[in-house]
Amino acid sequence: MKYYEAVEGFLKHLESIDRSYETIKGYRKELGYFGRFLEGKYSYEKDVGDITIEDLEDYMYYLKKSGKMSATRSRVVYIFRSFYNYLNKRELCSKNLAMFLEPIRVKQTERIYLSEEEFILLTGKIDKPIVKVAVQTIFYTGLRVSETVNLTLDNVDLDEKIIYVIGGKGNKDRVIPICEKLYNILIDYIDNIRPLVDSNKFFCTKKTGKLSPQYINVILHKAKDSLKWQKNVSAHILRHSFASNLIIHNAPLPSVQKLLGHSDLRVTSRYIHQDLEQLKKAVKLL
Structure with missing residues (x-):
């Protein structure tokens, strides 16, 4: 199955289990970014089963080099894990590749607030x-x-x-x-x-x-x-x-x-x- 077709199936699944509109919108955006990264890397749309752990790791490295904060990158790992859990249960890929991604350590900073x-x-x-x-x-x-x-x-x-x-x-x-x-x-x-x-x-x-x-x-x-x-x-x-x-x-x-x-x-x-x-x-x- 092509990557974007798998993404659409995943988003419909999120809707069916009553995930909020804002959550689905955010997942669509992040998975879209990854899809465009893959297209830039390979010049064609990959089948979802052909995506490798190296592709995921290259994307995470790209996000870091692009200056994305640790909290943003941690959220991407979470989205990948949810997406691959969906794919794995439907036998669209052989294993949950996202589980092999190292978790991103998010530094807790003092939150800004106004009196x-x-x-x-x-x-x-x-x-x-x-x-x-x-x-x-x-x-x-x-x-x-x-x-x-x-x-x-x-x-x-x-x-x-x-x-x-x-x-x-x-x-x-x-x-x-x-x-x-x-x-x-x-x-x-x-x-x-x-x-x-x-x-x-x-x-x-x-x-x-x-x-x-x-x-x-x-x-x-x-x-x-x-x-x-x-x-x-x-x-x-x-x-x-x-x-x-x-x-x-x-x-x-x-x-x-x-x-x-x-x-x-x-x-x-x-x-x-x-x-x-x-x-x-x-x-x-x-």
């Missing part, structure tokens, strides 16, 4: 009202940017002060309470900012009837630059900030886990920040 004071400074530099409310929603709920732009009017219950996330990462649903600060912002948005358009998207522009993740990040980058900040700021950093600020204020880790939609508590624990002064105080206790 609420920094966030207020940042939003003061955003002159696009719809985007401003969208980023405020991310900061006060921890929503992923994809979840934010996909919210519909039915997903946001202002009477009950609840946001319903339908089909989040891993195709999981969750419920997020709306805090009082965000509630007032969203009421004003519905009454005075949201354009009258034929769209069920909660965040929408008059021109397109929707808002894109890319546009949100462009506006955030411009706002950050206007403040002359060196730190990176993106929609994902705002999600980090939500989690970090909750934990700083002693929110229970399992509650933060549920709000973020993490399946593993160890992932949530990465949001625990300790500055140098806190570490010095801890050492003095010995």
Whole structure:
């Protein structure tokens, strides 16, 4: 079976077991990159059974030389293993070649986050009202940017002060309470900012009837630059900030886990920040 035909079968399989749209989109992109790498190497499309462990290793080396971060390369290994597990079970290849790939060691770095004071400074530099409310929603709920732009009017219950996330990462649903600060912002948005358009998207522009993740990040980058900040700021950093600020204020880790939609508590624990002064105080206790 040709490589791209096998990839399409794998993606249909992911859809049949209810993997999320974003997951399938990401797998399609990464496996597409690998397919183009093979075409560049051999000048033709290989049968999936003829791909060798050397092909996989050459691709991983190519990613490293291209400057891809360890987290990105680790994700590629995970995708290869899932893809080859599918192929092996259907006897489309003799063995799961991806199991012979060395795992990529991902260095855990301190996560960047914004305090609420920094966030207020940042939003003061955003002159696009719809985007401003969208980023405020991310900061006060921890929503992923994809979840934010996909919210519909039915997903946001202002009477009950609840946001319903339908089909989040891993195709999981969750419920997020709306805090009082965000509630007032969203009421004003519905009454005075949201354009009258034929769209069920909660965040929408008059021109397109929707808002894109890319546009949100462009506006955030411009706002950050206007403040002359060196730190990176993106929609994902705002999600980090939500989690970090909750934990700083002693929110229970399992509650933060549920709000973020993490399946593993160890992932949530990465949001625990300790500055140098806190570490010095801890050492003095010995």
